[in-house]
Amino acid sequence: MTMYSVAERDRRWALACELMDAENLHALLAYGVPGAVAGPDDYLSGGPSGAIVLFPRHGRPLALTDRPTAWIQDSRPDRCAYALAAALKEHHLSRSAIGVLGLEPYPPAHDGHLLPYTLWAALLELMPQTAFVPVWPQFVQRAMPQSTEEIKALTEGAGISSAMAAALLAAAPAEAYAAAMHAAHLRGAIPEVQLTRRGSVLLAELTCWYGYRETCRTLTLPAPDPRRHPDLAREHYQSALRALRPGSRFGQAYDTAHAGLPGNAHARLRGLNPRSLHAEAGQTIGYDMLITPGMTFALDVTCDLPHGEAVTYGGTALVTAHETISLT
The missing domain is CATH 3.40.350.10 (Creatinase/prolidase N-terminal domain)
Structure with a gap:
């Protein structure tokens, strides 16, 4: 089926x-x-x-x-x-x-x-x-732009990713992994959850496959105190999102996004559906790939904090003819 x-x-x-x-x-x-x-x-x-x-x-x-x-x-x-x-x-x-x-x-x-x-x-x-x-x-250039039906599946998957994030945030730390996985399975998706400890916080990377389409979301547990750590990762994510424009090259988009980050922040950009392009820490694979409407990317920004901690924020970006929107 x-x-x-x-x-x-x-x-x-x-x-x-x-x-x-x-x-x-x-x-x-x-x-x-x-x-x-x-x-x-x-x-x-x-x-x-x-x-x-x-x-x-x-x-x-x-x-x-x-x-x-x-x-x-x-x-x-x-x-x-x-x-x-x-x-x-x-x-x-x-x-x-x-x-x-x-x-x-x-x-x-x-x-x-x-x-x-x-x-x-x-x-x-x-x-x-x-x-x-x-x-x-040659296949990636043709397959990455998503059709109307594929975007519908992506939207469903993005909703499931949000449900995974909500379950993760509501659960006790020891139960966070199981809660996120359960939220996805309950909705007919295939999930993957990766938790990385940085000091007193957990960096969570959530992946959801629905209709063979992949969506990603990254967040920090527990959510940082906005009085101590302003929403810098979210702000830098929104800035990097604007660099993904139709007609630009993948490597150029990453360079533009990375150039706008402060010294304590770094971005990671990956092509999705199918998994393909990758740019992180100055290494770019697929630099010259042309970005066209319908392509999806996993974009996340991590800001390093004192005492070995970090704040991360990211999601799945969908390029449209007029703007790039965040699905998750």
Whole structure:
């Protein structure tokens, strides 16, 4: 089952065909990690995640997975290199150019949907005349702008993130993690909660997946006393938010946001849906990616305080044609 319509499927498949035409490819190969919440495979299959999707420019797509997918009728349980090579030959792609989503890491860590070495090495040996081409940046540029249906799912997820934050703030410190997780599960979302202690405070990072769309929110526990620590993190967050403008480059937006921060503050900016771009502490991956309406980003600002403490504030930003708004 999927919450997305056939029209949304057709939109995504048209973008995949556009990518193949632009890069002179005959098919796309999207690798999904088994058990993952979301990945490039479910963008084409409608979910659930964890399949190896072969999407030919001409012909019916297929998914190597042990679970049926929402949009691809041809599902096969064997995820090995031999099954993948057989599928390529079946579609007459032995001497073709194949765009691969799974050869480049999700920055900044190599922890994303990467083809395992053993599978990749075996596939290259079985298909020596096939040209496999990494196309992650080209895919990201097309997939990051969210459709009306995807923005609706993001809005729902943002509401769930707010419910997680409210549960976190209302709970006793020892029960904060469980309270946030329960709030998300109660509303049909898949959550992730990370708590980091800084002196007497906890920095909380909340992640919520709903409809395979990701929203993030960061906050401080307990909330700092405004008489002692003015809402500097929130103010700097709002200032950094204005740097995310359509038509600018990702790296330029981060440089502008970071330049406006005082010495005791630092910003982190990440591309979402799919996870892609990353800028933090002077290191930027995807500097030249063009920001367009519909893209979503996770932005947070942390202000260091005396005695090893800190205040953090952040959320999910949605770029529109006229302004960038904070969903969480």
